[in-house]
Amino acid sequence: MSQNDTPSPLGSGSHDTTETQPTDRLGTPLTPAETELLRIYEDLKRFVARTDLPPCASRNAKKALAAIHVAANDLDLVYEHLYDLGV
Amino acid sequence: MLTADEYWNPKNETMPREKLRALQFGKLRDLCAWAEARSEFHRVRWAKAGFRAEQLRTWDDIRRIPYMTREEWMQSQDEHPPFGTLPAAPPDVAIRFHTTSGTTGRTPLRALDGLRDWEWIADCWAYGFHAMGVRPRDTVFIAFSYAQFIGFWGAHYANEKLGAMVIPSGSLPTETRVKLIVENSATVVCATPTYVLRMAEVARQMGIDVAKSAVDKIVLSGEPSGSVPAVRRQIEAAWGARVGDTAGMTEIGTIFMFECRHQPGGPHIVEDHFIEEVIDPETGRPCDYGERGERVCTSFGRGILPLIRYRTCDVVEKRPASVCPCGRTFDIYHGGIQTRTDDMHKIRGTNVYPRAIEAIVREHAEIEEFQVVLSTDAESGRDEVTVRCEMKPGLEPAWAALFPALNKELSEAHENLRFNLEHARQGELPRFELKAKRLVDKRRK
Numbered sequence: 001m002s003q004n005d006t007p008s009p010l011g012s013g014s015h016d017t018t019e020t021q022p023t024d025r026l027g028t029p030l031t032p033a034e035t036e037l038l039r040i041y042e043d044l045k046r047f048v049a050r051t052d053l054p055p056c057a058s059r060n061a062k063k064a065l066a067a068i069h070v071a072a073n074d075l076d077l078v079y080e081h082l083y084d085l086g087v
Numbered sequence: 088m089l090t091a092d093e094y095w096n097p098k099n100e101t102m103p104r105e106k107l108r109a110l111q112f113g114k115l116r117d118l119c120a121w122a123e124a125r126s127e128f129h130r131v132r133w134a135k136a137g138f139r140a141e142q143l144r145t146w147d148d149i150r151r152i153p154y155m156t157r158e159e160w161m162q163s164q165d166e167h168p169p170f171g172t173l174p175a176a177p178p179d180v181a182i183r184f185h186t187t188s189g190t191t192g193r194t195p196l197r198a199l200d201g202l203r204d205w206e207w208i209a210d211c212w213a214y215g216f217h218a219m220g221v222r223p224r225d226t227v228f229i230a231f232s233y234a235q236f237i238g239f240w241g242a243h244y245a246n247e248k249l250g251a252m253v254i255p256s257g258s259l260p261t262e263t264r265v266k267l268i269v270e271n272s273a274t275v276v277c278a279t280p281t282y283v284l285r286m287a288e289v290a291r292q293m294g295i296d297v298a299k300s301a302v303d304k305i306v307l308s309g310e311p312s313g314s315v316p317a318v319r320r321q322i323e324a325a326w327g328a329r330v331g332d333t334a335g336m337t338e339i340g341t342i343f344m345f346e347c348r349h350q351p352g353g354p355h356i357v358e359d360h361f362i363e364e365v366i367d368p369e370t371g372r373p374c375d376y377g378e379r380g381e382r383v384c385t386s387f388g389r390g391i392l393p394l395i396r397y398r399t400c401d402v403v404e405k406r407p408a409s410v411c412p413c414g415r416t417f418d419i420y421h422g423g424i425q426t427r428t429d430d431m432h433k434i435r436g437t438n439v440y441p442r443a444i445e446a447i448v449r450e451h452a453e454i455e456e457f458q459v460v461l462s463t464d465a466e467s468g469r470d471e472v473t474v475r476c477e478m479k480p481g482l483e484p485a486w487a488a489l490f491p492a493l494n495k496e497l498s499e500a501h502e503n504l505r506f507n508l509e510h511a512r513q514g515e516l517p518r519f520e521l522k523a524k525r526l527v528d529k530r531r532k
Contacts, residue, residue, distance in 0.1 A: 025110065025113055026106055026109055026110055026113075062202055063202060065203075066201075066202040066203040066205070066206040067206050069203050069206070070203070070206040070207050070210045073207070074096045074098075074099065074210065074359070075096070075098055075099075076098070076099065076110060076359075079113070079114050079117055079387070080117070081121060081175075081176070081203075081390035081391075082201075082203050083175075083176035083177075083180045083201055083390065083391060084176075086180055086202075087180075087201065087202050087203045
């Protein structure tokens with residue numbers, strides 16, 4: 001196969017929300033560990049958006065979110081940028 | 088799939104190529120939409136070229152995206168200092184500022200990174216260190232000055248991330264670094280190829296045989312010679328350790344390729360975080376496997392500076408992942424960065440590439456250091472190329488026999504161009520800590 005062959009039209013670049021089972025960006029069902037990781041990521045995103053956090057909580061949570069985002073991105077669960085959250 | 092030992096990210100590193108392409112394409116579409124919405128630099132250029140992110144429907148549509156060049160980025164910085172119009176987020180979200188090394192003598196590029204960008208930068212390096220077999224039990228010595236050049240900063244954080252113990256060395260002299268490596272039983276050394284050889288040289292002068300140290304892995308970056316076989320052999324012999332090459336650039340902040348412990352003849356491309364195209368630099372035609380061309384990089388990581396179809400000037404040759412037995416599906420750049428399109432020097436009609444000279448000189452282990460001098464003969468006005476060589480201590484007498492052999496090899500590799508060879512005195516040639524500058528161009532302009 002040439003390095004420039006066209007791939008099959010897999011992957012819409014977003015989560016498949018039409019199925020009951022959550023999937024990654026390629027439509028593959030999530031493993032239990034991936035499901036938990038994605039939940040932690042979404043929880044952290046919600047948490048860092050709070051405006052009532054003291055600096056020690058806000059900055060450490062943002063640092064944690066940055067690391068969790070990389071894990072979720074590595075496993076193809078999310079692809080997005082978090083600058084609007086200061087991350 | 089969250090645990091496996093061979094790979095940092097087994098899910099993606101072993102993903103079938105068809106799925107990998109789909110993953111890249113989905114990210115490309117999202118990245119282009121992001122850049123179009125947030126980066127004036129891209130929005131204006133793309134509008135002029137008639138490209139919109141929504142036009143990306145199949146893989147071939149990538150060719151609709153105009154190439155991005157360093158010159159355009161520099162011009163944008165000059166017109167809108169200090170960062171130009173490329174940033175897709177305000178500078179206040181950044182936690183660090185770095186610049187390019189200035190090796191090419193041009194205006195340095197200014198780079199910004201946020202919290203998440205740094206986690207990602209370290210993560211890409213972690214793919215490489217893990218592939219070389221670095222684990223939490225390792226002690227990693229980073230021989231790097233930790234300053235404006237982004238260089239090995241990511242390597243430092245990658246090793247902290249993967250749980251190894253890091254010994255930073257800041258601006259310490261080479262002798263102190265050698266001592267730190269030996270006395271603390273470092274198992275991994277990370278530096279440029281030039282500096283790894285320099286540390287071995289200094290260790291010899293100190294009466295230390297680093298081949299007997301605990302170091303068993305050397306991770307290289309910063310210079311293309313990390314994939315030159317003769318350089319690698321010298322490093323592996325001097326240190327008694329296995330070498331792995333990587334390459335990155337400030338424009339992406341991290342490495343885009345890493346060599347695995349199977350040493351397949353070139354580094355794997357981190358293809359879940361980058362699209363790496365190889366094109367004919369003249370026509371833009373995509374190159375096939377085994378064909379040399381210019382590397383064009385799209386990075387999915389650093390969203391604050393979206394790098395999309397960036398022409399790097401690096402000359403590379405892609406080979407399929409299957410040439411390596413490691414099981415990764417990430418393709419390979421055979422021989423690493425083979426040269427640069429902007430690093431070719433015309434001498435009396437013949438193309439001379441510094442990396443090609445280094446590959447020949449380093450075949451002779453008796454040579455400690457060398458320098459390439461380009462000059463113009465005052466009388467004839469002819470351009471000349473001189474290779475000055477410094478022998479290893481005690482091996483000076485070998486120069487007489489080496490001279491004709493080296494002269495012949497250099498000439499034959501350059502269409503019979505005549506090279507001048509000079510024997511430099513001990514310690515006469517400069518030594519380097521980071522990127523070596525072995526080419527001195529004194530030609531009349």
